[in-house]
Amino acid sequence: xxxxxxxxxxxxxxxxxxxxxxxxxxxxxxxxxxxxxxxxxxxxxxxxxxxxxxxxxxxxxxxxxxxxxxxxxxxxxxxxxxxxxxxxxxxxxxxxxxxxxxxxxxxxxxxxxxxxxx
Numbered sequence: 001x002x003x004x005x006x007x008x009x010x011x012x013x014x015x016x017x018x019x020x021x022x023x024x025x026x027x028x029x030x031x032x033x034x035x036x037x038x039x040x041x042x043x044x045x046x047x048x049x050x051x052x053x054x055x056x057x058x059x060x061x062x063x064x065x066x067x068x069x070x071x072x073x074x075x076x077x078x079x080x081x082x083x084x085x086x087x088x089x090x091x092x093x094x095x096x097x098x099x100x101x102x103x104x105x106x107x108x109x110x111x112x113x114x115x116x117x118x
Contacts, residue, residue, distance in 0.1 A: 002052065009048035013067075016041045020071050024080045038087055039094040042068065046098020054106055057099060064095045
């Protein structure tokens with residue numbers, strides 16, 4: 001089950017990277033607004049990576065924040081895109097919240113398994 005989760009997490013990260021760095025006209029839009037779209041996308045990425053990589057969660061969180069910063073910096077060279085500190089903050093917090101949700105879900109599953117075996 002781990003390998004399909006990892007593939008999904010990386011495909012999701014690639015899709016969000018394309019939406020972030022690709023032509024603005026190809027970016028999906030919703031009624032959530034810019035910060036809402038960012039938060040949803042990066043929370044899903046954090047959740048996916050948190051479920052796919054259950055070992056070394058702090059390293060995964062640190063790597064996610066660094067990658068989000070890199071994506072934000074790359075927007076300086078992407079036509080029609082603008083790097084913003086506020087986008088980085090929203091994205092990083094949302095990704096970490098997704099990772100925390102994955103850790104909480106994993107903890108709840110482990111706890112229920114332990115109680116069921118007793």
